Amino acid sequence: MAQKAIREADGKKMMARLLKDYTGGKYPVKDRYITIGPETDMKKLPNKYKWLTKEKLVVKPDQLIKRRGKSKLLLLNTDWKEAEKWIKARMSKKVTVGKTTGVLDHFIVEPFIPHEQKDEYYFAITSVLEGDLVLFYHEGGVDVGDIDAKATKMLVPIGEMPTAAEFEKKLVAKAPKDRKKMLAEFFEGMYKFYADLNFAYLEINPVVVVGKDIYPLDLAAKLDDTAKFVSGKKWGDVEFPSPFGRIRTPEEEYIDMLDGKTGSSLKLTVLNPEGRIWTMVAGGGASVIYADTITDLGFMDEMANYGEYSGNPNEEFTYLYAKTILDLMTKKPNKKGKYLIVGGGIANFTDVAKTFTGIIRALREYGDKLKKQKVKIYVRRGGPNYATGLKNIGALKEEIGLDIEVYGPETHMTNIVSMALKGGK
Numbered sequence: 371m372a373q374k375a376i377r378e379a380d381g382k383k384m385m386a387r388l389l390k391d392y393t394g395g396k397y398p399v400k401d402r403y404i405t406i407g408p409e410t411d412m413k414k415l416p417n418k419y420k421w422l423t424k425e426k427l428v429v430k431p432d433q434l435i436k437r438r439g440k441s442k443l444l445l446l447n448t449d450w451k452e453a454e455k456w457i458k459a460r461m462s463k464k465v466t467v468g469k470t471t472g473v474l475d476h477f478i479v480e481p482f483i484p485h486e487q488k489d490e491y492y493f494a495i496t497s498v499l500e501g502d503l504v505l506f507y508h509e510g511g512v513d514v515g516d517i518d519a520k521a522t523k524m525l526v527p528i529g530e531m532p533t534a535a536e537f538e539k540k541l542v543a544k545a546p547k548d549r550k551k552m553l554a555e556f557f558e559g560m561y562k563f564y565a566d567l568n569f570a571y572l573e574i575n576p577v578v579v580v581g582k583d584i585y586p587l588d589l590a591a592k593l594d595d596t597a598k599f600v601s602g603k604k605w606g607d608v609e610f611p612s613p614f615g616r617i618r619t620p621e622e623e624y625i626d627m628l629d630g631k632t633g634s635s636l637k638l639t640v641l642n643p644e645g646r647i648w649t650m651v652a653g654g655g656a657s658v659i660y661a662d663t664i665t666d667l668g669f670m671d672e673m674a675n676y677g678e679y680s681g682n683p684n685e686e687f688t689y690l691y692a693k694t695i696l697d698l699m700t701k702k703p704n705k706k707g708k709y710l711i712v713g714g715g716i717a718n719f720t721d722v723a724k725t726f727t728g729i730i731r732a733l734r735e736y737g738d739k740l741k742k743q744k745v746k747i748y749v750r751r752g753g754p755n756y757a758t759g760l761k762n763i764g765a766l767k768e769e770i771g772l773d774i775e776v777y778g779p780e781t782h783m784t785n786i787v788s789m790a791l792k793g794g795k
Contacts, residue, residue: 373570373592374610377432379405379478381591384567388604392566393559397584404479405432408462412454422450426482429453431460431474433614434590439512441467443474447482472615483578483585490576490587491545492517493557497570497594501527504537504561506553508544510576526561534558549579556584567604568597596635596681619643621694625677628690634681636691640698645674646706647791648699650692650729652714652751653680656783660713663784667791674699682720688728696732700739707744709790712763716779717753726751726759730766737770747772748786752779 386401402421406412416423429445430438438444443465445456460474492510494517496503505521507514514520524541526532538554545553556577564572571592578585593601595610610626612618618626625638635654647669651657657678664673675698679691699708712729733740733747740747749763756778764776777786 374595375434375590375592375613376608377405377434377476377478377611378589378591379403379432380606380608381572381589382478382480382586384605384608385563385586385589387606388567389559389563392562393555397556397559399586402481406457406477406479408475412457416450421481422479426484427453427479428482429456429477429479432476432478433472433474434611435467435614436590437467437512441465443467447484453479467614470615476611483580483587485578485580487511489578489580491553491579492521492575493560493577494521494573494575495561495564495569495571498525501525501530502561502565504532504541504557506541506545506557508542508546514575531565532558532561537561552579552582552584553577566601568594568601570594595629598630599633621698625691625694628687632681632683632687634679634683634687636677636679636683636687638675638677638691638694640675642671642674643698644702644704646672646704646708648674648695648708648710649676650695650710650712651678652717652720652725654678656713656715659784660711660787663787664791667788669791679725680720683725683728685724685728685731688725689731690728692729692732693735696736696740699745700736700743703743707746710740710745710747711786711790712747712749712751713783713786714751714753715783717751717756720753721755722751722753722759723755723762724759726763730763733763733766733772734770737766737772741771741773745773746790747774748777748790749774750777750781750783750786 382403383401386399390398404415404419426447427450429448431443435443445453457477462473462475464471464473490511492507492514494505504524504526505517507517507521522541522544534554537557538550541557542550542553569591573590574586576587578587619640622638622640625636629636647664649660651660657676661673661676664670675695679688699710749760751759760776760778764774766772767774
């Protein structure tokens with residue numbers, strides 16, 4: 371699973387479009403969420419959204435920023451004139467939140483919902499190894515505190531679909547008596563929404579109950595982006611923004627575009643373009659293990675990238691992925707030389723020989739640059755046709771003179787990292 375965070379407005383718009391279908395029409399969410407970016411002509415908005423000048427509003431940045439209220443990035447109970455002024459004063463300006471500095475460029479505007487603190491509840495679902503963990507706390511809001519210690523938790527095993535009655539009995543027991551059934555029914559619909567649309571994480575804090583209506587006031591969510599082929603149409607025009615303070619490189623954008631064109635998984639994050647240690651790892655789990663090993667050996671500051679290719683990508687996609695990494699790697703030399711770790715576990719169904727064909731093609735293309743920059747390559751892989759794949763990639767040592775060492779499943783997966791970095795400081 372590849373979890374990617376989405377904007378709050380996108381998550382709420384999905385709820386507005388679809389939640390009524392999962393709650394039998396009982397708990398609809400009105401689509402009154404406006405995204406404002408650098409190119410938005412705010413003068414035209416009141417004509418398009420008539421409610422904008424008729425209701426009190428809430429304005430906040432929509433850029434995966436936590437604790438916006440405490441960072442004075444929240445405008446409450448205001449009118450459109452003041453909201454417009456507030457946004458213009460902050461648009462494209464740098465701000466520091468905690469230790470992170472970034473540029474504000476996306477805001478969400480929505481109606482202000484008058485309520486009391488007792489009307490606020492905490493609700494979240496997160497995917498875990500055993501299934502989905504649902505959390506509820508009867509005193510939600512900005513000062514919710516250590517939710518992991520406070521919340522009532524309910525584990526939903528893989529493949530099961532809990533009913534409102536189960537939620538009422540196991541999850542919302544501490545809610546006011548007159549609201550238990552309502553909250554349980556809403557959470558049943560939210561769980562169906564979460565599962566059917568392949569969310570990986572969803573948090574609403576607070577969920578507010580006013581009369582017979584329920585409102586999601588503050589939302590954070592992540593989707594399993596590998597499920598785009600299954601749920602993409604229901605997601606709509608959803609965006610996966612970079613974390614606040616981080617600007618995606620053209621190479622990251624390119625790999626993300628390739629990832630969207632294949633049922634396989636292609637991921638790339640550039641950590642340090644001048645780093646000496648580059649990885650080309652098969653498998654999401656393996657990518658974490660390799661990154662942790664590099665860090666444990668004291669080379670975190672030299673780790674250039676993080677990512678993975680998996681799901682049996684064809685030769686062309688693997689070639690384009692490898693070419694992108696090699697191009698980044700060889701842009702600027704380092705007098706100490708560099709390391710390329712082509713690693714992975716023992717594949718279940720990925721054809722190692724086929725994927726290595728794409729990697730080999732890229733290595734041939736960049737062979738001269740790799741030799742000139744003293745790049746040492748370590749390869750470790752297992753799985754279907756691994757022997758052929760290792761033989762072919764190992765042949766590049768004689769064929770074009772690459773400094774390459776090749777290992778199979780008899781070698782521990784992370785041993786090549788210590789081999790490569792031993793004495794490398």
